Amino acid sequence: DTAVSQTPKYLVTQMGNDKSIKCEQNLGHDTMYWYKQDSKKFLKIMFSYNNKELIINETVPNRFSPKSPDKAHLNLHINSLELGDSAVYFCASSQGQGGFQPQHFGDGTRLSIL
Amino acid sequence: AQTVTQSQPEMSVQEAETVTLSCTYDTSESNYYLFWYKQPPSRQMILVIRQEAYKQQNATENRFSVNFQKAAKSFSLKISDSQLGDTAMYFCAFMMGGGADGLTFGKGTHLIIQP
Numbered sequence: 001d002t003a004v005s006q007t008p009k010y011l012v013t014q015m016g017n018d019k020s021i022k023c024e025q026n027l028g029h030d031t032m033y034w035y036k037q038d039s040k041k042f043l044k045i046m047f048s049y050n051n052k053e054l055i056i057n058e059t060v061p062n063r064f065s066p067k068s069p070d071k072a073h074l075n076l077h078i079n080s081l082e083l084g085d086s087a088v089y090f091c092a093s094s095q096g097q098g099g100f101q102p103q104h105f106g107d108g109t110r111l112s113i114l
Numbered sequence: 115a116q117t118v119t120q121s122q123p124e125m126s127v128q129e130a131e132t133v134t135l136s137c138t139y140d141t142s143e144s145n146y147y148l149f150w151y152k153q154p155p156s157r158q159m160i161l162v163i164r165q166e167a168y169k170q171q172n173a174t175e176n177r178f179s180v181n182f183q184k185a186a187k188s189f190s191l192k193i194s195d196s197q198l199g200d201t202a203m204y205f206c207a208f209m210m211g212g213g214a215d216g217l218t219f220g221k222g223t224h225l226i227i228q229p
Contacts, residue, residue: 033216033217035216035217040221041207041222043219047220055215090159092159103216104165105159107158
């Protein structure tokens with residue numbers, strides 16, 4: 001029974017397209033996150049979100065937008081994809097913000113831009 | 115802004131040996147949390163161990179333990195009796211308390227356990 005699930009696992013698309021990655025958690029957590037892992041394996045926070053507040057990492061281009069239809073979902077929309085967007089994107093969730101509660105990660109979505 | 119530094123890009127040890135992965139961090143905060151995550155080739159992110167900054171006692175989880183030196187801002191991970199399944203990328207991570215800024219990760223250490 002997967003706790004944090006992301007779809008799709010792999011996404012190959014052309015430059016300039018718009019795409020979405022879905023994330024769902026069944027842990028009852030109230031905070032969700034998106035991270036980007038680049039080709040050198042470096043992980044960086046993109047967004048954190050709960051039902052009260054969206055915090056955006058200032059380095060994230062505004063082509064990226066998180067959308068949360070409900071507490072269990074945080075989807076990532078990307079417009080006008082660029083070559084540099086190729087990466088693995090991880091969704092995560094936790095109970096509460098910035099605390100000792102560990103974040104549970106999805107298995108990642110590998111995005112490849114042609 | 116917080117930074118996390120892992121100075122060992124890659125390490126290799128024999129099975130059953132003990133290995134220590136280093137991590138230092140920089141912050142002006144007093145309330146924070148530290149974590150080690152493991153990422154095997156399967157790409158999953160697996161929590162290995164966690165430490166609250168206000169606790170002086172070092173965390174342990176079976177074969178995994180940390181050496182937390184708050185004044186030195188050091189948080190190393192020791193793996194005892196290493197096993198082939200420990201082969202993975204290991205990431206040290208920092209999170210501020212009371213905020214929602216997410217985890218700040220180091221660049222990772224690729225640990226290889228040789229048979």
